[in-house]
Amino acid sequence: MGKTFFRKLEKVFKVKPHEKFAEMIERHWDGIAAYSKPEIIVSLGFVEGLNGKIRVIQRRAYRLRDEEYLHLKILTCMLPEI
Structure with missing residues (x-):
């Protein structure tokens, strides 16, 4: 769901801050996914x-x-x- 959701967000809101946010999520996706492991409190x-x-x-x-x-x-x- 993650990456595709943010791509949809970028298409829906054609506003620069949202595009920049979606690009940032795309760049850092591996770290975000790693942080969501159950052992992270x-x-x-x-x-x-x-x-x-x-x-x-x-x-x-x-x-x-x-x-x-x-x-x-x-x-x-x-x-x-x-």
């Missing part, structure tokens, strides 16, 4: 905060049936505001 606070943001996004997108849109919203909730 992520702080519980970060995980809980991310889960909270995802729950809010799901609540707002309740009537939307497009799963790809939900994935994009979850991804963009972690981007800094422009």
Whole structure:
């Protein structure tokens, strides 16, 4: 899912910051995938905060049936505001 998802993101948002972000993810994909191994410990606070943001996004997108849109919203909730 990873690389193709970010390529779709780049096509959907033809905005320079999103293109740069997708390119950065592409360049660092091996490191990102390596970091997501089970033996890597992520702080519980970060995980809980991310889960909270995802729950809010799901609540707002309740009537939307497009799963790809939900994935994009979850991804963009972690981007800094422009």
